[in-house]
Amino acid sequence: MSRPRMRPRDPILRRSRPEAPPDRDGGALSRTYHARRRRRGLYLLGAVLALVCTALAACCMGVADLTPGRLLATWLPPLGDLLSAQPLDRTERNVLLMLRLPRVAMAVVAGAGLGVSGTVMQAITGNSMASPFTTGLSNAAALGAALVILFGGFPVYLQETATVLAAFAMALLCAALVYGISSLRGLGPETLVLTGIALNYLFNAVNSSMQYIANEQQLPAIVHWTFGSLTAASWRDIGVMAVFLALVYPLFASKAWAMNLMASNGDESAAALGVNVRDTRLALGIGVALLTASVVSFTGIIGFVGLVAPHIARMLIGGDHRILLPFSALCGSILVLAADTVGRVAFSPTTLPVGIVVSYVGVPLFLYLILRERWGRT
Template identity: 35%
Template sequence: MKKNRYALLIIALIVGLLASMTFAVMVGSVDITPRIIWELLFTKLGLSLETTVSNPQSIIIWEIRLPRVILAAIVGAALSISGAAIQALVKNSIADPYILGVSSGASVGATSVILLGAFSAIGNYALSFAAFLGAIFAVIIVFLLARVNGRISVVRLLLAGIAISMVFSAITNFMLMMSKQQGGIQAVMHWMLGSLAGAKWSNLGIPFFIFLLVFTLLLLNYRQLNALLLGEETAATLGINLDRFRIFIILFVSLLTGVIVAVSGSIGFVGLIIPHLVRMMVGSNYKVVLPISALIGAIFLVWADMVARIVIAPEEMPIGIITAVCGSPFFIWMLRRRRYSFGDGE
């Protein structure tokens, strides 16, 4: 009975995601109808030969709006499953994907490109490459600091993540303070608050592939994630090599988060609140938590990006502001719920 309920919930969320994405493509200064969107999509996929979609409509949908909406869905899903995995890793309900220093490391990389022109030789890919490089570099330092006698200490992992985040944030702030480029400073601040404005089809391949890879690997290891919630001793008695599994989670979650931050900037609260919401809905079984987190995270960020586009139109609000405005009250409400504790499905 429970399996049927979960299957129906997943189907409903998939339908909700497709409906949300369709509506998000419709929203903008040029009116687009759902029929035009799906007609163009079927034509592009080779499922239909005839189309009444005009060339301007085709450019607006296919080149501008659709890549952005798809990127929002990928980013939301990726941050949500990353948050769920990290929370199981450290068995801490306030952990999120950025706790390993990923966001602050990426910010240093992005700032060095925008203000100092680093990696200018690779052109349009410089920002994404530098942000990813900074993110992975920060994670490596955190990982090395967290190892004690060849083993990873969860407490040291959290403390190292906080310390490295502060160091990298200080470096970013120093570069901003020393810069005389007003436009560059605004670009950095906009990036640090998250933005999907640079979405293009060429930007989607790597994030989508890495997301699928990490999602599949986490789903295949859902029993180990469930065991981590029961405690180290219980997990060890079940035959799980804790150190090897922690390294596995750190590496792949950091890879996914680094790639996502590189294309979207730092978008907070998604990886923190979505797994909480899912656990309150369906419990703590990661076989269910992971797919539902991915779908709800995707829907949430599609709507957040839509609000970011229209709330101060024709200007665009950084999406990180929207997620913070939505996430903070939810997090405060959750903390006030006396019955809720990490791992409960209430």
């Protein structure tokens, strides 16, 4: 039995049938997405190169005559022969390895920790003016250091370690109080910020009282600690800070998408999309407290880095925390390293503390952000 032949379709019906529109919008969106990814990659590469150049300049600038050519001649002799540069002598090597490189490494790790912590803090509070010190950790750490300086009575060889541990413990105590009190009201962003501000004023008042009763030897030590300085950098301190950063950063990276939702859509929309807002905010807040306390206990108070670095990163690459976190870390490292180098070289032989130099940059930018927010409302 033969199969019936299929009748050809009517050309009129075939022409009247709607055709699929060309994928113009999809192609444009795809090109825009890939162009944005390439631009972000270029920004990251540029930030890494800027950090390397800043670190090289920080190693070379100072009283000792250390140049990039002499560094290459020391570690790569064939290149030194091509550049006709003399290698470093023993004293200059000690200056590089024991003084300048630890200072550079501490600036990089401290800046990265504060930059990342500021980005996370702004995300979980929904406040672009938030920083790692919003919850009062800086004044709490300063109080811990002041208590040891005034009443410690430790031997000289234990004084520095006791000061670091006391500052770290007081910072964690402050964080526990802030998140404990805020959890009674649901751990909302407003409660978190207001509680941190209240405790910040409390610890500041107690710290001022400590300075008031301090004698002539104790008062300069307390005040110097609050300025923030990298003078006493050591490889042991850098290792401790790096361990905290390595432990906490994966937590931040794993919550990047949740932070995107919380920062852009608010708590209710993020919860509707499956984010456990309360647990996420608590986990990220504990991570910020640990990382910030580890930095502040070794360096003192370096303000505005946690506020400035996230805004610089956000203005350049946008608000996606998957790329914003590493870029904020790079911006924080560059900012702290550049400020420390300027403070060390500009007024030589006097060294200006890095916390003061950073404030010269942070305050104008902070005022600009306030004015920009005001202009956006009008």
